[in-house]
Amino acid sequence: MQRKFFRDDALVLRTYKLGEADHIVSLLGRRSGRMRAVAKGVRRTSSKFGARLSPFGHIDLQLIEGRNLHTVTQVVGIDLYGKRIAEDYQRYTAACAISETAERLTPEEHEPSLRIFQLTLGALRALADGDYPPPLVLDAYLLRAMSAAGWAPALTECAICGRDGQHRAFSVSAGGCVCRNCRPAGSTHPAPETFLLMKALVSGDWKSATASAQPVRNEASGLVSAHLQWHLERSVRSLAYVQRTELRSLEPRSLEPRSTESSPTQRRSAVPNESMENH
Numbered sequence: 001m002q003r004k005f006f007r008d009d010a011l012v013l014r015t016y017k018l019g020e021a022d023h024i025v026s027l028l029g030r031r032s033g034r035m036r037a038v039a040k041g042v043r044r045t046s047s048k049f050g051a052r053l054s055p056f057g058h059i060d061l062q063l064i065e066g067r068n069l070h071t072v073t074q075v076v077g078i079d080l081y082g083k084r085i086a087e088d089y090q091r092y093t094a095a096c097a098i099s100e101t102a103e104r105l106t107p108e109e110h111e112p113s114l115r116i117f118q119l120t121l122g123a124l125r126a127l128a129d130g131d132y133p134p135p136l137v138l139d140a141y142l143l144r145a146m147s148a149a150g151w152a153p154a155l156t157e158c159a160i161c162g163r164d165g166q167h168r169a170f171s172v173s174a175g176g177c178v179c180r181n182c183r184p185a186g187s188t189h190p191a192p193e194t195f196l197l198m199k200a201l202v203s204g205d206w207k208s209a210t211a212s213a214q215p216v217r218n219e220a221s222g223l224v225s226a227h228l229q230w231h232l233e234r235s236v237r238s239l240a241y242v243q244r245t246e247l248r249s250l251e252p253r254s255l256e257p258r259s260t261e262s263s264p265t266q267r268r269s270a271v272p273n274e275s276m277e278n279h
């Protein structure tokens, strides 16, 4: 059988152990979309490309096409963000949530998704560079990725009737802000600053975003997570481990007004290894 080679630049979303010495690598390729490939012998210390295939790196690689799994034959590091991300716990937990979301938003293998690729690359680079607080980088990524997927939360119009304006209520099931007339039962009333922060994150206004207060950030994170998980119809496991200065629960009840400010004792401190491997 003729072996078919192909080449792409890609982001390493995560790796899984395979047998004694190999890894399966989950990749998001610029042209190829999401794909999985076997990297043989990478867990041996003599491996040429073990480090280049660590999670969160931007790499250029050559593969042999397989029916389900490709095989990595060459890897060149373009920007290996993994080390700088792993040095900081907040960066690391945010990167895990970004990678998991990128996988969820690209369920079909080999469907090109250039916008998600670019957003994911930009977010991992921002985490590695440390220019902004990691939880804000994560929430900006989630908002923009949801927009690329076609279901951004409505922030400047009513999600139900479309009337323009800054409406005060928010309904996850309705799809974002809702006006007084449409407001479904169970809508919440976040602080106006929370909507301002979400809009700043969508538009890349980092000056406003970084000036926001912690309770506002927590409330925005709660809305963003709830909106994301509602549309994915399941939870994004890594989001539960994101280290925020003041951690809030991800249960729907955390969307009740102001409850996000109340529980500093809920801080979680462990990320299970399987978010990087085995899983």
Ligand SMILES: [Zn+2]
Pocket (backbone or CB within 6 Å): 158, 159, 160, 161, 162, 163, 178, 179, 180, 181, 182, 183
């Ligand atoms: Zn309305």
